[in-house]
Amino acid sequence: xxxxxxxxxxxxxxxxxxxxxAQGATVLYNERVIEVANTLPDATDLWVAPxxxxxxxxxxxxxxGACLDALCIPVLQDRDSEMFVRRSGxxxxxxxxxxxxxxxxHVTDYEDGIWSFxxxxxxxTPFLKGGxxxxxxxxxxxxKLVKLSDFRGKKVLLLTWASW
Amino acid sequence: xxxxxxIYEELKTNDFEIIxxxxxxxxxxAAGPIFDAANVSYTxxxxxxxxxxxxYNLVNVPSxxxxxxxxxxxRINEGTYAKNHGSFGTDEYAPIVRDWAINGANSPYVWDKDxxxxxxxxxxxxxxxxxxxxLLGTHYFTHENEEKAEYYWxxxxxxxxxxxxxxxxxxxxxxxxxxxPEWRARRTAEEGRGETYYAxxxxxxxxxx
Numbered sequence: 089x090x091x092x093x094x095x096x097x098x099x100x101x102x103x104x105x106x107x108x109x110a111q112g113a114t115v116l117y118n119e120r121v122i123e124v125a126n127t128l129p130d131a132t133d134l135w136v137a138p139x140x141x142x143x144x145x146x147x148x149x150x151x152x153g154a155c156l157d158a159l160c161i162p163v164l165q166d167r168d169s170e171m172f173v174r175r176s177g178x179x180x181x182x183x184x185x186x187x188x189x190x191x192x193x194h195v196t197d198y199e200d201g202i203w204s205f206x207x208x209x210x211x212x213t214p215f216l217k218g219g220x221x222x223x224x225x226x227x228x229x230x231x232k233l234v235k236l237s238d239f240r241g242k243k244v245l246l247l248t249w250a251s252w
Numbered sequence: 253x254x255x256x257x258x259i260y261e262e263l264k265t266n267d268f269e270i271i272x273x274x275x276x277x278x279x280x281x282a283a284g285p286i287f288d289a290a291n292v293s294y295t296x297x298x299x300x301x302x303x304x305x306x307x308y309n310l311v312n313v314p315s316x317x318x319x320x321x322x323x324x325x326x327r328i329n330e331g332t333y334a335k336n337h338g339s340f341g342t343d344e345y346a347p348i349v350r351d352w353a354i355n356g357a358n359s360p361y362v363w364d365k366d367x368x369x370x371x372x373x374x375x376x377x378x379x380x381x382x383x384x385x386x387l388l389g390t391h392y393f394t395h396e397n398e399e400k401a402e403y404y405w406x407x408x409x410x411x412x413x414x415x416x417x418x419x420x421x422x423x424x425x426x427x428x429x430x431x432x433p434e435w436r437a438r439r440t441a442e443e444g445r446g447e448t449y450y451a452x453x454x455x456x457x458x459x460x461x
Contacts (some may be wrong), residue, residue, distance in 0.1 A: 193381040204384040219368040221319040222307040240269045246317040250275045251282045252430035
């Protein structure tokens with residue numbers, strides 16, 4: 089019993105010091121469901137390791153910032169900043185602050201640690217301002233991925249319906 | 253669906269494709285049999301998260317988007333039924349689809365960019381937040397947590413009250429169903445405000461083509 093208690097203190101201590109981010113999270117991002125094994129515990133925000141950031145939304149943490157293709161959001165990394173902290177040699181990135189900067193909607197079930205993100209407004213602009221068809225990648229009924237942009241050169245009738 | 257299947261079989265060699273996307277959180281069990289019954293050979297997708305409606309700002313079904321060879325939207329409509337079913341539906345839409353599949357950019361039913369932009373449903377900032385809420389609800393629905401599914405689906409409806417899809421998907425699992433008293437009351441109220449359940453198809457030939 090005593091041993092267990094000590095172990096418990098040890099784990100709590102590690103959690104507080106950020107050595108072990110034992111709190112996992114599930115992230116819903118478009119059609120992706122990403123299980124993140126470790127996060128930096130935080131009451132309101134989602135902090136993940138840089139490699140998990142990329143698994144979630146394809147952003148890559150580089151010296152110049154968090155980057156997706158040509159887009160780079162500056163991130164201070166030589167000290168703690170709103171999107172970046174280092175705890176015991178482990179880097180953590182704040183996905184929710186990045187989403188807020190991108191004006192990307194997100195909804196969280198804190199009880200279960202599930203974070204759901206909307207589409208980035210930046211990605212919406214070509215459609216809303218230019219009439220460019222938003223690309224998508226969805227599995228068909230046979231499990232084969234269907235990507236709209238693979239149909240370039242064809243006229244595509246996109247129909248929605250429902251059984252209800 | 254037999255109407256679309258016939259048009260597809262006739263014109264698929266004319267660089268024409270149909271992508272039919274069921275907005276059904278019930279997945280294969282809900283929408284699969286309908287695809288099967290129609291024996292469709294075009295692309296069939298069951299979109300449990302209503303991802304396509306979220307991406308294209310569609311609020312109702314059926315909806316139809318024409319996408320040209322360069323990936324531009326050239327027409328966007330709701331109420332795009334294959335045929336008239338009596339109490340609902342229309343025989344007007346399928347013929348213009350066929351015309352476009354044959355004539356492409358020369359079809360008189362193709363819209364220019366400004367017309368397309370004018371027909372994209374305008375969403376409020378709140379409505380943009382409805383998508384991640386609905387996604388979360390569907391995640392719980394899929395994992396059989398009805399209480400939380402209901403909570404987040406309801407949140408999505410509150411954030412995006414213009415979406416008939418979010419409303420009816422949820423009503424399907426409640427007493428009365430997706431086309432029951434609550435849906436009828438909401439529809440009657442909307443029509444009472446002088447609005448239409450489906451935006452008009454606006455099938456007029458463009459003169460200057």
